[in-house]
Amino acid sequence: MKTHTKIGKFIYWIGFIMFISGLGTSLGPFSYNSFIPNKSVALLYIFIGIAFLLTSNFFKNRTNR
Template sequence: MIKHTKAGKIIFWLGFLLFMFGASPITGMVEYSPITPNKWAAISFLALGLAMIFLSNFHRKRR
């Protein structure tokens, strides 16, 4: 994370947060969450979080 820009860090942590919101209902850590009321919302948060984590790698500082 040292080589990433500030925008890249923000995108990564937002993606990580979305990934956690998506993973917790699927793994059974929480029974019900108002953020992810059903499995389809959890799967979409999971996919969106992974995409944001992947895209954060393209925001690197120039040499």
């Protein structure tokens, strides 16, 4: 996280929140969420969250060597 740009950090945290909320809804701690009404939508949130986490790796500060 130290090498990410501000956009990379923002994308990372959005992806992390989406992943955790999707995982929590599909496994049971969050029984009902207004954003995630059923388990099929929760799986979409999990996959989109993972995609955001992986995408955030493309936004890193460049180092001169």
